[in-house]
Amino acid sequence: MQVTFFGAAREVTGSCHLVQTKDTRLLLDCGMFQGSAFSDAKNFRDFGFDPKTLDAVVVTHAHLDHVGRLPKLVKEGYKGKIYMTPPTAKLTKLVLEDAEQVMEDEYRREYRPKLFELEDVDAVMSQVQLVDYAHRVKLDGVSFRYRDAGHILGSAFVELDEAGGPRLGFSGDLGNAPDPILKPTAQLAAQDVLIVESTYGNRLHEAQDLRKKTLRECLTRTAQKNGVLLIPTFAIERTQLLLFDIHHLSENRLVPEMDIFLDSPLAIRASEVMREFPQYYNQDTLKEVSSGEDVFAFPGLHETLSRDQSKTINEAPRPKTIIAGSGMMNGGRILHHLVRYLGDPRSTLLIIGYQSGGTLGRRLYSGEKKVEVLNERVQVKADVAAIGSYSAHADQQQILDWISSAEKLPGHIYCVHGEEDAAAGLATRLMQKLKIPTDVPRFGETIQI
Ligand SMILES: [Zn+2]
Structure with a gap:
């Protein structure tokens, strides 16, 4: 061989x-x-x-x-x-x-x-x-x-x-x-x-319990600053895990309620596929969904499938959270939101996955303050946070x-x-x-x- x-x-x-x-x-x-x-x-x-x-x-x-x-x-x-x-x-x-x-x-x-x-x-x-x-x-x-x-x-x-x-x-x-x-x-x-x-x-990844803590902090800080939280997503699995965590934080009233936009057609459709195959879940989660709970949903969540729906996010009042692809910020709807909100000190960019060398995501993760997005030069004033254990x-x-x-x-x-x-x-x-x-x-x- x-x-x-x-x-x-x-x-x-x-x-x-x-x-x-x-x-x-x-x-x-x-x-x-x-x-x-x-x-x-x-x-x-x-x-x-x-x-x-x-x-x-x-x-x-x-x-x-x-x-x-x-x-x-x-x-x-x-x-x-x-x-x-x-x-x-x-x-x-x-x-x-x-x-x-x-x-x-x-x-x-x-x-x-x-x-x-x-x-x-x-x-x-x-x-x-x-x-x-x-x-x-x-x-x-x-x-x-x-x-x-x-x-x-x-x-x-x-x-x-x-x-x-x-x-x-x-x-x-x-x-x-x-x-x-x-x-x-x-x-x-x-x-x-x-x-x-x-x-x-x-x-080595940071401990898994840090993940919910950082997520909770980012959501809470965004509400306090009346800002915008941007989360570039990997549409499959990481997004659903993120929704799953927000579902539990929200259920236990550990985060302030705000509009959270899932602005990724791929992630929205991937969640549907996730719901189709509960037999692939572990026992705890299978038990949860068997009782009729939608573990990928919570109050305040809006799924913006079409481009027109996506554009309504711009007008939505702060504070708000936008979850959009692509995860490494080398394409997709997240770019439009980055152009709009990266220059605002009230914004937070939360990076939750691997950022490949050469991508915009890697540059932002490394702390670069001047980047080019969709042919526009953007001065980064937003906070940049990262959660490693969402990998x-x-x-x-x-x-x-x-x-x-x-x-x-x-x-x-x-x-x-x-x-x-x-x-x-x-x-x-x-x-x-x-x-x-x-x-x-x-x-x-x-x-x-
Ligand atoms: Zn993979």
């Missing part, structure tokens, strides 16, 4: 790995590269392999950096099955349609080329083959099964076996357990080689714990899906602590297993 890394190698986005066995060529994920532009120029380059020669595509979860180049793959001739779990399929359709919309807007505004059209998304969905956790899928000379990764709804890690050959594990993205909504990450079976994500490979990713210790609790320790590990220092940090720790030979592969590098 051999694996070649065609994305998410020494960077976080663009997950895409080619697995070749004697009889089968299989692709793990086919994600989009996301840099300063929503659709980075790298997405338009050749894959590095011929899509027509693939036998199967195995998708771990519906985040754009794991599914965003599927339409390109199909457009360039891939005709086979695209495997994913049922929630991943629903979310993938939403995510790809939303990305098409963002690219269409950018095309109209700045003549940026589009990576794909809606018809390409339809083509992808027509090739989807649903597989739930734990079912083993048999292909030519190789089989695989999905296990719950606990990262977002329907997310999976992959256990791949070559008949008479090695076993390969691929983590996809690992969850930040314990997740208030999802089940914990499943146990890893014995693997000869493991490819593991390392987004937070050299960091959907496991931190260094959680990754280590997951690997240590495997049925048997993997023989060799490759760290992907992390910037160079994060991947190297995790590799060093794995070698020191677990004594497992670990490498950080480069883009285009092939390993023999």
Whole structure:
């Protein structure tokens, strides 16, 4: 068996790995590269392999950096099955349609080329083959099964076996357990080689209880200052977790009531998909929704689906909170709100997720005071706060714990899906602590297993 890394190698986005066995060529994920532009120029380059020669595509979860180049793959001739779990399929359709919309807007505004059209998304969905956790899928000379990764709804890690050959594990993205909504990450079976994500490979998250405290403080301060709280969202999972927390803070009267606008069509639709699959929740949350409670709603919440509805937010009186995409502020409706409110000292920007290098989100997170948003220069006077534990990713210790609790320790590990220092940090720790030979592969590098 051999694996070649065609994305998410020494960077976080663009997950895409080619697995070749004697009889089968299989692709793990086919994600989009996301840099300063929503659709980075790298997405338009050749894959590095011929899509027509693939036998199967195995998708771990519906985040754009794991599914965003599927339409390109199909457009360039891939005709086979695209495997994913049922929630991943629903979310993938939403995510790809939303990305098409963002690219269409950018095309109209700045003549940026589009990576794909809606018809390409339809083509992808027509090739989807649903597989739930734990079912083993048999292909030519190789089989695989999905296990719950606990990262977002329907997310999976992959256990791949070559008949008479090695076993390969691929983590996809690992969850930040314990997740208030999802089940914990499943146990890893014995693997000869493991490819593991390392987004937070050299960091530890702040304690989970700090999360609600910071959120509560930001909401309360916004009410006191009669200001505007801006929360750029990752539409799937993080938004629902945020709504879930506000639901409980509001239920217990721990925050002042104010208008809270969910200004993200993708997040609104993703919440609907979340409500459709309660069987994927952990026991506590399942129990809560079984009693008829809507854990993603609370008084004062307004969902602004259309553009016209979105424009009414400008006129709404302060204090108010605006939750809008995209999470790394490299596109989407949040940009309009940033232009309007970043220059106001009464505003607070609350960052709740990973900010990739080169994005506007990373610049604001790093404390830059002069930024350009939608071609306007903005002087940042708003407070900038961040909550690390809203991350959907496991931190260094959680990754280590997951690997240590495997049925048997993997023989060799490759760290992907992390910037160079994060991947190297995790590799060093794995070698020191677990004594497992670990490498950080480069883009285009092939390993023999
Ligand atoms: Zn992810």
